[in-house]
Every structure is written in structure tokens, then in C-alpha cells.
Amino acid sequence: MTTKRYAALLRGVNVGGAKVPMAELRTLLAELGHTDIRTHLNSGNAVFRADAATPEDELARALEDALEKHFGSRIPCLVRDHVYLRAVADACPFPAAELQGRQLHATFYSALPDPGRFAALAKETYLPEEFRLGDRVLYLYAPDGLGRSKLGEALSRPALNKGVTATSRNWNTVVKLVELTAP
Structure with a gap:
């Protein structure tokens, strides 16, 4: 085996x-x-x-x-x-090496929700916070951390994540999981 x-x-x-x-x-x-x-x-x-x-x-x-x-x-x-996990880390659209781990988060999905669900978010309302979608993952840049993130709160609404399992990790944890799962 x-x-x-x-x-x-x-x-x-x-x-x-x-x-x-x-x-x-x-x-x-x-x-x-x-x-x-x-x-x-x-x-x-x-x-x-x-x-x-x-x-x-x-x-x-x-x-x-x-x-x-x-x-x-x-x-x-x-x-x-x-x-x-390595592909998620490598595909990060934000400058992860320049940010603190608490400023960058990855929300992992069982399947990516329909990107159209996110279209209704007025992204400019949340600046400088931003998000990008990847392969069954959402990357969230929240300069003041997730606890204070208005965009993070909006992205966690049940309507956006309907029908999928979603769980978030800060970037430090993502990097550590890449390391711990290495062959």
C-alpha cells in the first residue's frame, strides 16, 4: 500500500x-x-x-x-x-512573504462556491481589505487581522457559502501545514 x-x-x-x-x-x-x-x-x-x-x-x-x-x-x-496545500501556497495572489501571518488567511472549501455569489459584494467598500478565489480556496488579505475584518465577516455569510464546508486558517498555519505534510 x-x-x-x-x-x-x-x-x-x-x-x-x-x-x-x-x-x-x-x-x-x-x-x-x-x-x-x-x-x-x-x-x-x-x-x-x-x-x-x-x-x-x-x-x-x-x-x-x-x-x-x-x-x-x-x-x-x-x-x-x-x-x-503546496499549490495553494504557491498560487497566493498576495505578497505573503511581506505580510504578517495574521494579515493573510485562506478559507478552504469542500468545493468552490459559485463565484457569482461573490459578485454582489461591493469590493471597494472594504478596501484595503481584498479577496481572491483560487482552487477550492479563498485568499483574504485583512491588514488589521481577521478579528477586525469587515470583509471577512461579509465573506462568512451563509448565503455565500451555501452547500459547501468552509474553514479558514491564517497564513502561518497554511505554511506550517505545507511543511508538515511534505513527503
């Missing part, structure tokens, strides 16, 4: 959402048969090795099922491999 490294991105845990101790997350991933498991920070980021032939959405669904069985509620998650 050929394996590769993946990152699991849990949505909304330990930051106002469900409480998921990282030790328990590691245990659940091991019970699913994954190996070389590591968590990053306390906000629902885990890196693991799994069968390279298993589609990412199946890995995510199995983890969601295990989390629901263990914690009693469904916790949405996305699973992405190193190649995808």
Missing part, C-alpha cells in the same frame, strides 16, 4: 465551537488506521499518513463519522494532501 501525508482541517473547533482535545483527535485518527499522526495548535489541524488511493472526501467523511460517534455531534472537516 502506498501512503501519503494529509492534513485534516476541522471546522470551528476549540475557537467558540465544539471542544475537541487534540489527544483525542490523534487517537481517533489512529483508530481509523492512519499513522504518523501529529496535531498542530489546538484548533483542529491534524497531519497524518493514509492510503494514497483513498479519496480525500472519503477520508474526511470517515473522520467526521468518528468525531460524531465520539463527541455526539457532527464536526465538518476537510482533508487535503501536500500537493494541494
